[in-house]
Amino acid sequence: MRPLALALLMLAVWPLEMRGQNYSLSANATVASSVTAARVNDLSFGATAIVPGVAASVSPANGARVRVDFNETTTVTAPNFIMIGGPGGAALRVDLVCAQDASASATTPTAFGAPCAGGFIPPIAGNVGGTHYIYIGATVSAAASVSAVAGNYAGSFSVTATFVSY
Amino acid sequence: MHPRSVVVRPSRSLAWAVFVSILGIGVPARAQTITASVTTAVSVDLALTGAAEQNLDFTRILPGTPKAVVAQATQSCTDGCTAGRWRFQNISKRGADRRANLQFAALPDSLTGPGGAKLGIAYNARACVFNAATNVSLGCVTQASSIQGSTVVVPINGVAGAIGDVKPAIARDIYLWLGGTASPRAGQRAGDYTGVVTVFFFYN
Numbered sequence: 001m002r003p004l005a006l007a008l009l010m011l012a013v014w015p016l017e018m019r020g021q022n023y024s025l026s027a028n029a030t031v032a033s034s035v036t037a038a039r040v041n042d043l044s045f046g047a048t049a050i051v052p053g054v055a056a057s058v059s060p061a062n063g064a065r066v067r068v069d070f071n072e073t074t075t076v077t078a079p080n081f082i083m084i085g086g087p088g089g090a091a092l093r094v095d096l097v098c099a100q101d102a103s104a105s106a107t108t109p110t111a112f113g114a115p116c117a118g119g120f121i122p123p124i125a126g127n128v129g130g131t132h133y134i135y136i137g138a139t140v141s142a143a144a145s146v147s148a149v150a151g152n153y154a155g156s157f158s159v160t161a162t163f164v165s166y
Numbered sequence: 167m168h169p170r171s172v173v174v175r176p177s178r179s180l181a182w183a184v185f186v187s188i189l190g191i192g193v194p195a196r197a198q199t200i201t202a203s204v205t206t207a208v209s210v211d212l213a214l215t216g217a218a219e220q221n222l223d224f225t226r227i228l229p230g231t232p233k234a235v236v237a238q239a240t241q242s243c244t245d246g247c248t249a250g251r252w253r254f255q256n257i258s259k260r261g262a263d264r265r266a267n268l269q270f271a272a273l274p275d276s277l278t279g280p281g282g283a284k285l286g287i288a289y290n291a292r293a294c295v296f297n298a299a300t301n302v303s304l305g306c307v308t309q310a311s312s313i314q315g316s317t318v319v320v321p322i323n324g325v326a327g328a329i330g331d332v333k334p335a336i337a338r339d340i341y342l343w344l345g346g347t348a349s350p351r352a353g354q355r356a357g358d359y360t361g362v363v364t365v366f367f368f369y370n
Binding site for chain 2: 020021022023024025026027028029030031032033034069071072073124125126127128129130163164166
């Protein structure tokens with residue numbers, strides 16, 4: 001029994017060294033957001049005056065254009081309408097119509113699936129983001145212009161890109 | 167019929183044992199005390215322990231701008247201490263364990279981010295042997311380009327260049343740092359990227 005007991009004792013106290021073992025950690029990085037929106041064209045109804053009581057419109061392809069560069073999922077929005085100022089503080093309602101295209105010179109950009117305020121999310125896939133163009137047309141309804149004071153009207157609006165900031 | 171006599175004889179070895187014992191019983195000429203010092207040298211290796219102590223973190227990087235993280239030469243660092251770090255304690259003192267091998271069993275050449283986007287990474291590594299008692303670096307091994315399957319080989323016992331192989335043996339730790347360069351493309355998709363790095367430790 002003694003040799004057996006000694007062997008058991010030796011086994012009990014012998015260092016059980018691990019001769020090969022895996023050790024894991026994580027490698028991490030955060031790529032910063034890079035989203036910009038830049039005006040390419042303004043929106044103009046042209047040199048021909050709007051006739052009061054007669055609707056006038058500019059198609060998105062011929063309206064304002066905004067370039068959006070993005071590297072993550074981004075929602076681009078514009079207001080559904082704006083009020084632009086005229087002579088003596090007069091105001092004229094202008095309804096906006098939004099469309100989008102990957103090309104800077106699309107003749108038939110694709111209309112947003114929702115009003116401008118509903119926004120559009122440019123597609124993104126793969127390792128990098130991209131560039132997309134937002135086209136904004138406008139309409140002055142007959143009702144809006146019927147009592148408008150004659151003169152020049154001007155205003156501004158913002159195209160907004162919303163994203164998670166990294 | 168004569169009764170049979172049986173003679174029991176001690177075995178020869180027993181007889182020798184008795185003889186030697188008798189010879190060994192001496193009568194001391196005078197009282198004396200004899201003290202003998204016996205040195206016992208036993209080297210017991212403690213079990214290897216290892217741990218991944220810190221993740222490799224490139225933190226925030228800009229699209230199109232590469233960013234490097236240094237695999238430190240010492241335990242101090244100058245770039246925010248974001249290199250990956252492993253610590254292996256109780257390195258073997260056995261002569262048969264000539265080298266400690268730190269093999270990158272998993273070392274992804276890209277990290278995975280949002281939507282499965284890939285971020286390219288190149289790695290480098292440095293392993294340093296430390297005196298466990300003093301925490302002083304005894305020497306390092308550098309791997310300029312680390313790829314999956316590559317091994318950082320640290321000579322530790324009984325081979326040329328063995329680091330910290332002294333007599334009497336000392337307790338040693340090995341730190342392994344993993345640095346690298348992240349190379350985001352222009353327009354690289356924003357978000358968090360991650361990957362798993364695995365080191366396989368073995369002796370040979």
